[in-house]
Amino acid sequence: MATSPEDTNRGRGRPRTPGAEKKIIDAALEEYGERGWSGFTMDGVARRAGVGKSTVYLRWQDKDSLLTDAVGTRSGDLGSVDTGTLRGDLEALAVNLFRHFQDPAGWASLRVAFDAAGASAPLGRFTEAVSDVQLDFVDQIVARAVRRGEVPESVVPSSIAQCVYGAVVMLALGFRLQGRVLNDDEVRERARRLTSVVLDGALD
Amino acid sequence: MATSPEDTNRGRGRPRTPGAEKKIIDAALEEYGERGWSGFTMDGVARRAGVGKSTVYLRWQDKDSLLTDAVGTRSGDLGSVDTGTLRGDLEALAVNLFRHFQDPAGWASLRVAFDAAGASAPLGRFTEAVSDVQLDFVDQIVARAVRRGEVPESVVPSSIAQCVYGAVVMLALGFRLQGRVLNDDEVRERARRLTSVVLDGALD
Amino acid sequence: MATSPEDTNRGRGRPRTPGAEKKIIDAALEEYGERGWSGFTMDGVARRAGVGKSTVYLRWQDKDSLLTDAVGTRSGDLGSVDTGTLRGDLEALAVNLFRHFQDPAGWASLRVAFDAAGASAPLGRFTEAVSDVQLDFVDQIVARAVRRGEVPESVVPSSIAQCVYGAVVMLALGFRLQGRVLNDDEVRERARRLTSVVLDGALD
Amino acid sequence: MATSPEDTNRGRGRPRTPGAEKKIIDAALEEYGERGWSGFTMDGVARRAGVGKSTVYLRWQDKDSLLTDAVGTRSGDLGSVDTGTLRGDLEALAVNLFRHFQDPAGWASLRVAFDAAGASAPLGRFTEAVSDVQLDFVDQIVARAVRRGEVPESVVPSSIAQCVYGAVVMLALGFRLQGRVLNDDEVRERARRLTSVVLDGALD
DNA sequence: AATTAATCGAGACGGTACGTCGGGTCTTATG
DNA sequence: CATAAGACCCGACGTACCGTCTCGATTAATT
Numbered sequence: 001m002a003t004s005p006e007d008t009n010r011g012r013g014r015p016r017t018p019g020a021e022k023k024i025i026d027a028a029l030e031e032y033g034e035r036g037w038s039g040f041t042m043d044g045v046a047r048r049a050g051v052g053k054s055t056v057y058l059r060w061q062d063k064d065s066l067l068t069d070a071v072g073t074r075s076g077d078l079g080s081v082d083t084g085t086l087r088g089d090l091e092a093l094a095v096n097l098f099r100h101f102q103d104p105a106g107w108a109s110l111r112v113a114f115d116a117a118g119a120s121a122p123l124g125r126f127t128e129a130v131s132d133v134q135l136d137f138v139d140q141i142v143a144r145a146v147r148r149g150e151v152p153e154s155v156v157p158s159s160i161a162q163c164v165y166g167a168v169v170m171l172a173l174g175f176r177l178q179g180r181v182l183n184d185d186e187v188r189e190r191a192r193r194l195t196s197v198v199l200d201g202a203l204d
Numbered sequence: 205m206a207t208s209p210e211d212t213n214r215g216r217g218r219p220r221t222p223g224a225e226k227k228i229i230d231a232a233l234e235e236y237g238e239r240g241w242s243g244f245t246m247d248g249v250a251r252r253a254g255v256g257k258s259t260v261y262l263r264w265q266d267k268d269s270l271l272t273d274a275v276g277t278r279s280g281d282l283g284s285v286d287t288g289t290l291r292g293d294l295e296a297l298a299v300n301l302f303r304h305f306q307d308p309a310g311w312a313s314l315r316v317a318f319d320a321a322g323a324s325a326p327l328g329r330f331t332e333a334v335s336d337v338q339l340d341f342v343d344q345i346v347a348r349a350v351r352r353g354e355v356p357e358s359v360v361p362s363s364i365a366q367c368v369y370g371a372v373v374m375l376a377l378g379f380r381l382q383g384r385v386l387n388d389d390e391v392r393e394r395a396r397r398l399t400s401v402v403l404d405g406a407l408d
Numbered sequence: 409m410a411t412s413p414e415d416t417n418r419g420r421g422r423p424r425t426p427g428a429e430k431k432i433i434d435a436a437l438e439e440y441g442e443r444g445w446s447g448f449t450m451d452g453v454a455r456r457a458g459v460g461k462s463t464v465y466l467r468w469q470d471k472d473s474l475l476t477d478a479v480g481t482r483s484g485d486l487g488s489v490d491t492g493t494l495r496g497d498l499e500a501l502a503v504n505l506f507r508h509f510q511d512p513a514g515w516a517s518l519r520v521a522f523d524a525a526g527a528s529a530p531l532g533r534f535t536e537a538v539s540d541v542q543l544d545f546v547d548q549i550v551a552r553a554v555r556r557g558e559v560p561e562s563v564v565p566s567s568i569a570q571c572v573y574g575a576v577v578m579l580a581l582g583f584r585l586q587g588r589v590l591n592d593d594e595v596r597e598r599a600r601r602l603t604s605v606v607l608d609g610a611l612d
Numbered sequence: 613m614a615t616s617p618e619d620t621n622r623g624r625g626r627p628r629t630p631g632a633e634k635k636i637i638d639a640a641l642e643e644y645g646e647r648g649w650s651g652f653t654m655d656g657v658a659r660r661a662g663v664g665k666s667t668v669y670l671r672w673q674d675k676d677s678l679l680t681d682a683v684g685t686r687s688g689d690l691g692s693v694d695t696g697t698l699r700g701d702l703e704a705l706a707v708n709l710f711r712h713f714q715d716p717a718g719w720a721s722l723r724v725a726f727d728a729a730g731a732s733a734p735l736g737r738f739t740e741a742v743s744d745v746q747l748d749f750v751d752q753i754v755a756r757a758v759r760r761g762e763v764p765e766s767v768v769p770s771s772i773a774q775c776v777y778g779a780v781v782m783l784a785l786g787f788r789l790q791g792r793v794l795n796d797d798e799v800r801e802r803a804r805r806l807t808s809v810v811l812d813g814a815l816d
Numbered sequence: 817a818a819t820t821a822a823t824c825g826a827g828a829c830g831g832t833a834c835g836t837c838g839g840g841t842c843t844t845a846t847g
Numbered sequence: 848c849a850t851a852a853g854a855c856c857c858g859a860c861g862t863a864c865c866g867t868c869t870c871g872a873t874t875a876a877t878t
Binding site for chain 5: 218245246247248257258261265266267
């Protein structure tokens, strides 16, 4: 989980405090959520976690690594949906994703990904974390639909994935910028709409 | 252009050096491109632009404003396409967008938007910069198609906009994370694919 | 005064705040006096001086330099005594010295000298600060006495200087270790005694 | 020897490794000699001694105690001289002292004393270590001379002690600051000179 | 022989200070 | 007035050390 999990110590010396990682990650997420990026401080995280700075730096080499990691551990199984139909699956996924992005930690994971992609020195560890893992479960949903014969084999799953995922991202971005938070019904309605575009097309 | 372009100077005293804005913006973009976000400093920008820090702060109130602005000035008329068909317009737009995001400045504009949306104190000035302006021209393209009778009036333009824009964003993100750069043919092929999903739907 | 007084800036940019040096030195001396060496902190000095840390580090390269300098500026004209007789001069000097060493700053100057002499990398700037300047004025007193014909030319001034200065140092060290502080009469008595040893010898 | 030699262990459990004290003290002295006070760290001492930190802290309560002790164990019997005359004794003593201070450990003992005397919280344990023990043997030498009838009973032994001891200290300080090391002949010459001042006085 | 208990090397722990760096402001002298 | 230079206050960065604690592994003396 930590950036450098070099478990090279075979019992020599005092073992690392078991709960520390979690405490620190929780604190990091809370700090990030409350104060935003510019107010996100290693000292603050350590203090909130009730931990010395060295304990943090022993596990993560720097601020970015910590936030990256903290944010990655919260991207649970957003895609584990199975309603029986492609439409149902995509709508459910869109709802999950949207809710994920309304949560500070979920949104942070996205922001960090964009940071990583922008840096001249690519952080690399996001390649799979986002581009593969995250989009993968959309692929799986589509593949399931293909097996069911719901959609022709000619469709490119990744394109659908990009549309759905991307649309939710833009949606979430728009509402965040406006400072609005959608309730469950609104979220479902948006999910329904964009699923409709992807599945039915605009031309018929 | 500048965040606070209060042109209150009525000719009294020394006029602002004409080329300064451009020099600073260019420097900002270069610094950002070379060093990334964490290496992007006001001192660095001023030094590279051959300008005093006060000259920068006289025009932009803070770092975010500068980067925002610098990045905004490069978002030209991505949406000024008119091929006569909705499909042609969307494909052309997707190509433009994708190229935009392959450019450091273009990508930066996106990253900044995500930063703005993540902060507890919303920067506000992005509301129009991204959610309206950027998505607007997709709306216009769709509206034009509706007028032409290409698509039924029932379609929701903003959903199409979100899908197209979002899909390009995810595509660009994915390739950036992998460190890949697409050539023109590849870009066009991707644009064709995702336009197909949005217009024709996955189900027929 | 500062360790690196490279006055290379000829009016360009904002001039260094005039009173800052003094404020910082005063604060340093107070902090040192109140909290001792182990409690002597750059942050503390800056805070007490009402100054940013960078303002301190702009003038002194590190903690040692600051304390060294602070302590050096208080070693006023301990040797500017002229009573007309060698005995009177030495006694007055001994009194001055003793009082100097009872003051935290004065004592600190000695401690710093011993640090400097102990380091593998000699700090160099102490060579004159202590061994020359400090002992020099004892030499001058003796030289004056030689000119007056009070003492034969055969006496080695530096030996006398070392005896007087060294005796006072040991005296001060002893009392400090015991936590005792001498009043004026006691100081004068001690000065008289050791001057007697140096001038009259123990054998007659 | 150790600060808290509470020999409370009645044989139960593993006995303390016999050679550890010495190894640690040697390491401490070497570290101090090579790196000076600011580079003197407990981790460094433990590492050099090939010992765990707990083994050090089991014997000394803190850094100061260790250095104090390390330094004290090297102050051998500098004063065990008996040439038959006061002059001979003092010269021999001065030579011994000077050599002692040319040794890093010997010098360290002095520096530690000055540190101890400077602290607001007096370390106390130096009171005897320096002011009594160290100066005492000068007293004994003088007392012996008094018994022999060499000097009148009126002389104050402690004043002579302070002069001799102090002069050697200043001498050693001066040469250390200049980075010079004296050979045996030079040392003897200096000892002769300052003994002459103390015994014969400057005035006759 | 098994148990007990102190010590050992190693190294993680919560803190605190270090010296550096950057943000945004302020103050000069010079256009 | 604007400008280039650069000092100012502030506060976070990542590192190093302190003195404490916690491991598993010795190492005797006591059962």
